[in-house]
Amino acid sequence: EDQVTQSPEALRLQEGESSSLNCSYTVSGLRGLFWYRQDPGKGPEFLFTLYSAGEEKEKERLKATLTKKESFLHITAPKPEDSATYLCAVPPQGANFGNEKLTFGTGTRLTIIP
Amino acid sequence: NAGVTQTPKFQVLKTGQSMTLQCAQDMNHEYMSWYRQDPGMGLRLIHYSVGAGITDQGEVPNGYNVSRSTTEDFPLRLLSAAPSQTSVYFCASSSRLGGYGYTFGSGTRLTVV
Numbered sequence: 001e002d003q004v005t006q007s008p009e010a011l012r013l014q015e016g017e018s019s020s021l022n023c024s025y026t027v028s029g030l031r032g033l034f035w036y037r038q039d040p041g042k043g044p045e046f047l048f049t050l051y052s053a054g055e056e057k058e059k060e061r062l063k064a065t066l067t068k069k070e071s072f073l074h075i076t077a078p079k080p081e082d083s084a085t086y087l088c089a090v091p092p093q094g095a096n097f098g099n100e101k102l103t104f105g106t107g108t109r110l111t112i113i114p
Numbered sequence: 115n116a117g118v119t120q121t122p123k124f125q126v127l128k129t130g131q132s133m134t135l136q137c138a139q140d141m142n143h144e145y146m147s148w149y150r151q152d153p154g155m156g157l158r159l160i161h162y163s164v165g166a167g168i169t170d171q172g173e174v175p176n177g178y179n180v181s182r183s184t185t186e187d188f189p190l191r192l193l194s195a196a197p198s199q200t201s202v203y204f205c206a207s208s209s210r211l212g213g214y215g216y217t218f219g220s221g222t223r224l225t226v227v
Contacts, residue, residue: 099210
């Protein structure tokens, strides 16, 4: 069974304190890894798609990277507005297209303290 | 552009009642799906559709029914509500072109008593 595991479950950082969130996956023949941000009471919001080991994507203070077994979401000099739950997701092995039937991790709840 | 619209936002049902959660998108997306989100379990796929007239089961389909008669609409029906179906339900849509993430609705918080 394809699995997606995120760590840590929760992370509290001081404003400006950089750190990384981890997403490990077991699916073979990865056809894409997706990162989402979810604010309380709202639906997840798409951030990035990564396809191959070594690929990196950036958006403001966030940078996502991908290896053959895991992805990292690096957050540099975070601000309180970066507080949210960050989810990663992968399609199953043999998916017909890259974002079909995504399996989501349980997320990392990030809190940035002013 | 409204994106993905879900109604209602909140609902309380009694055990055994049926209801339909509505989902509509205005982006001409081929792919639509329903997830439920429970504490500690993340988002789990209930049903999905790759186009009008085509639906299939996800990870947790029991007790739910879907249909897709148009590209825009993808309603989720609870046939006979049970307390185990208390959850937050999200509808999502996307293009089938590679690299595009899902656009999610704002969710329906359902309580079954």
